[in-house]
Amino acid sequence: MMVNCCGLLTASKEPVPLKSIEVEVEVRDHVATVVSTLNYENKEDKPIEAVFVFPLPGDAAVCHFSAKIGQKEIVAEVKEKQKAREEYDDALSSGQQAFLLEESEQSPDIFSLSVGSLPPGESASISLEYVTELAVQADDGLRFCLPAVLNPRYQPQGSEGSEVAIVKVTSVPASLVPYSLSFSARVSSPRPVSKVESSCSLDPLQYLNTEQTQATVKLAAGHKFDRDVELLIYYKDAHQPTAVVEAGQASAKPGTLMGDPVVMLSLYPEFPQAVMSSVAPCGEFVLLLDRSGSMSGACMESAKDTLLLLLKSLPMGCYFNIYSFGSSHEHIFPKSVEYSQETMEEALKKVGEMTANLGGTEILRPLKDIYSQPCIPNQPRQLFVFTDGEVGNTKEVINLVKRNSGSHRCFSFGIGEGASSALINGLAKEGGGHAQFITGTDRMQPKVMQSLRFALQPAVADISVKWDVPKGVAVTVLSPPITALFQGQRSLIYAQLTVKSHLISRIFRAAEGCVTVKYSLAGHPSKSQLNFSLKPAEDTGLTVHRLAARTLIRSLEMEETRRTRQQNEGVKKKVVEHSVQSGVSSVFTAFIAVNKGTGKAIQGPLVRRNVPTGLRECALFDDNMSYYNSADDCEDIHGFSYGECEEAYDGITVIRPAQPPRDPFLQLVSLQKASGCWERDPALAAALGKTSEEVENTKPSGVNQEVWATILALIWLHGSKMDAKDEWELLAMKAVSWLRAQNAPCVTECVEAGNTLLDFKVKKDALGL
Template sequence: MDCCGLLTAQKEPVPLKSIEVELEVKDHVATLVSTLNYENKEDKPIEAVFVFPLPRDAAVCHFSAKIGQTEIVAEVKEKQQAREEYDDALSSGQQAFLLEESEESPDIFSLSVGSLPPGESASIRLEYVTELAVQADDGLRFCLPAVLNPRYQPQGSGGSEGASVQVTSVPASLVPYSLSFSARVSSPRPVSKVESNCSLDPLQYLNTEQTQATVKLAAGHKFDRDVELLIYYKDAHQPTAVVEAGQASAKPGTLMGDPVVMLSLYPELPQSVMSSLSSCGEFVFLMDRSGSMSSCLNNSESHQTRIGSARDTLLLLLKSLPMGCYFNIYSFGTSYEHIFPKSVVYKQKTMEEALKKVEVMEANLGGTEILEPLQHIYSQPCIPSQPRQLFVFTDGAVFNTKEVINLVKENSGSHRCFSFGIGEGASSALINGMAKEGGGHAQFITGTDRMQPKVMQSLRFALQPAVVDISVTWDLPKEVSVTVLSPPITALFQGQRSLVYGQLTGQSSEAAEGCVTVEYSLAGHPSQTQLRFSLNPGEDTGLTVHRLGARTLIHSLEMEEREHTGQGDGGVKEKVVELSVQSGVSSSFTAFVAVNKGNSESIQGPLVRRNVPTACHCYQLGLFHPMCLAGSSLKTDFSNVVYCAQIDRIAPKCLAGSSRKKAVKTKGFFSGLSKKFGAFGRRQKPQVIMAQQIEVLASPSYDFGTFSCEETEGTMLQQPCRDTLLQLVSLQEASGCWPLDPALAVVLGKSREEVETSKPASVNQEVWATILALIWLHGFKMDAKEEWELLAMKAVSWLRAQKAPCVAECVEAGNKLLGSNVQKEVLGL
């Protein structure tokens, strides 16, 4: 076929030409309008299907299509009804459009553009609103997902009936459509800065107060990675309330007809209590060791792998735990492992045993099956007076996201869940959902982020006393009542926002005020935060707050429906459908459908399906999709293979090239092939496998086993040299002290003799070594203070317990030895 226009990896035309995105951020609420421009350059009508990611909490609230001068606005309908209308329209030769949420994961949508005639163009307009999450450094994070890593499906799992969406993927560098992106930011407080993982044009302020600004992507950006914006305001932690007027055309008493209030609460927790970290708890770390964790953490020059960074992070975590707590480490892939049969007391012996096993952890456990290890963890009885804190690390995305989140919610009363999404393409639905339902905090590690600061921030949250007995009380005029749309607040953290939505029913005067009081108990100390607000609707915000409130209520009802599945409660689904249709906000039970009924002429000719490819990172794929690799004939062409070094499993028919006679060079081996072609032991040099051998990959029945990334023989692949901070941390004992070890002198850049002879005579070796370590941290590693602060606090507590004499003399001698000037008070001594 003589193809024209944009082509996929399999030489099929791509009807999607470009995506234009306009983002408007008002304080912490984002409204995104995306225009997808399609053009059919073929000689027959096509159906273009595009599967793409959206933020988990996005409320999709508008979907329309423009063909020529005709605009068709889609309606929200029950999903099966919408699918039938779409199919009926196509079968009768009408143009039709369908947008629906995946039944497995609320952050995947499928857009179908049906019966686009030859030579015709269409513009699809998609709009959604979402809340922006607060990061550990107080920045608000917006992410426009581009990378959609196909969800790993556990072996033997068929998924729910009709639920599977076919994801067509190409390597991120081969995405055949362009992106233009601009953002407008406004807030009552000045905009300090906007940062991104992509190149931006300079921030342009629109007023002298710097409360409004615009920014856009630099020219030449390809939509080959997630677009992440971090927005910083001055004095961001201010409680606010926004009251939005109801829709004039909607019936009073309904959600869309009544005013809706959005409360943004930042409870100030007593500093005296927050500074006293807990010395108890059961800390369970669940680490992803699927094949994709072998890939690089980010695009920086360090080339550190995700599993390597995870090992370093576990080192910091283990060194920062309080003596006497309990801990365990689980890791998972296709199967799962644990270091101890059950959680053990944290002490020097158990810490050393755990670290020995952490040091040899590799990304060699295959796929991403997280449900089974979670079930095992939750089956373990909780330890009295040791609150369970679960830390989950994964770079993947799973097929059964909703099932995983539901499991976390079922066990939310017995633990807090802190989740970390590593790298682009990690499912926001999975990471945010686990933290939200588990009363914890979610973090995403992307771009050039280091994993350690974000994880240590969450550990600090976990070590703080748990806020309990949280209640929200409304004080409103007697003629006004409120229906709360949000689930109860289950977790409060210092500096973290809590959002509450409420539907206000009744009439009030313009001067009327309302008051909300949040009461809670922290370490036995009752506290409260109050927010007074005007009941008079503010400036016109459209229906943004209503739609976010509706999406919040829909999420809660969907979770309730899953809990009652099979128990005869069919009314919840009907409530979701009714609310979704009424508010115009998508749900898992509804879809947007638009039919061009004004087109009198039916479209002739057989309809050809064209799957629009989505960006993927091949090394992250759970199931390696055939479309990922370019080429032609599988059976005869094997050279020039695109090699994907880190994959969870590989599917048949994914290799292509040009010449059977040539060899295929690989950096690693598939462990399942070793039985067929001899033992490929670890630590061997890169192999050359002839094409005839790889033909086995074409057999659908072949069991590929798991993949392990091999290293070169003799020299091996050079691992990044562990930095001096981690070397120092690795020498600390569980109690918090450092031994006077020759390795400590190396880290300090001194000889063993220099360190020993500088020690004041009346001080023992551990006290001297510990003070030296603290001086070095404060003197030379302040840029990484977030990473070592907790273990330094433990060291200071140990020193105080020793009641060592001559501390001032030690600090003076240490400063002289290290060439620093750190005061004793700065060390906390």
């Protein structure tokens, strides 16, 4: 699997017909429409077939595909996949130009584009359009991601997809991608746009109106394909519940999905504070860490720091275990153990010794091992999965999580550029949890701690959705039933509105509807309600319909994997039918376009050209400076993992950045006891920037050493780390609970003395004391 770095850049050896990619994004509130234009040119003296394998967001609905040759535009149709492939092959064999776009059968976030029979000297522009929802982040930002990096996916031996032809990905280091990318976005919302941020360099945000509800932003020139293009969009009042009703397609038959109005509801339940604070936290926390070779370096160090914070923040009385995986998997304890000072220290010692030395990314086996363990009574299981997502058997993994979703919640974290959005989002969605992505310079800790806060929230039960619409209107819900609700997390619901009588259609536009979500929270009945107008919104195109069709198609595809062969044929037929009617891609269909107007066959044999995809930089070369497609390839070729290469093979050079000194914050956190307190210790004094003598000499007389140390730690956190409060808030709550249980005298005096020592002005009330 070695690739010569220079070959793809040398025109005489391996010409690349893809010249540039232009991407235009239209963001409306929390939905994005993306148009990508791929410009091809054949500079060879032979006709070619160019094949490009590339990533898209896993939940995207591809809804348009066309090709422009000269002044002629050919619009593709959605057809059953096998028929589309046969039509494509027939076109090529008869000398006609053809274009085929299809979704990978292993993972819905990988697409393959084939541009066939491009004659010598000819150019073609391929236009691809998709719509996608934007996920809400921990800080209320909406995340849009244009995947620009596709790392090779590890396909485990013996998995369901291993007998299927795996999509061949031709990869090069991102800095060697031989085509350019231009990117621009237009953002509009009923609420003002506060700011737009990115891990990539952007030109300044340009507002288009005085209300600041419309703005444009562009990627700065010279972007390299070394990272996904991520935009974080911030609106004022982003958490307001909303409803958008979209009119049906005029040419579609009434009563069908595309012919009827469709409503998209965005709900944000607010849980009563009294209920939230009264619930005693408990649970079984199972942490599953990717230790494959591709996690080496900064990813692994960040993950280990995050596990430290997680373990320090767990509540007394819970149970936990840590699994790690690569080609094989390990666990720290044979089964989950009760959280205590002893078990926490043992786990932290093992975590400190972990390296990314377990080979390929085989996540299925450790998941099966976890699910084989019986659940602990009255301790709801919470699974945290940390991975860079470079797996080939995505659907098989997600199906396993779904089959076990009744016994646990799954929280997933995609680490680094090129993490599979289909895997990360799918794990959380089917596991009733929450998904997070950590890219670029993002800190993993605040995102993981938000998910821990979600996990500590009581599980919501008995969820029901009731619709109240005018008589004569029927509601068909297209989204799968809601299985998880969290404080502050958005839930999207799509529904088709069918008007049953001609009379109601006249008053439909002036009518109102109402949806009520009822649920039980820790035994307390609660509800969330939203009233909405049935009048269709203007200028939404068919975005909502396409997202609704995508939701329905994905639900049916998941259903297809759990039924008998005969039942599967019926499900497949439904998927193809919905896909063709809506023009939205599926695993069983493909977009096919044939240029039938050329009239003359192309001369000469057709030469295949694989267009390379960028993958994240991996400083791993052998003696010949040949590049490994991923760190996992090292294991395939030499029989040992990336992390072992320095000792095992002297021809390998592994370049790692120097590790910075330990952060005082993490040093302070590492010294906290499982109960929540700190002990007076020279290491604590050093983390506080003081000597042991200074800490001892300023302690008020008669005060317990642990009480004094714990108050100092809390003052330091509030005084110097308020910008990272999301990371330490839970462990500070443990410390405050411990202090209260001590009924310690002189707390006010200790706070005053601590402020004097540390030169802060933190009030006692701010500490929660």
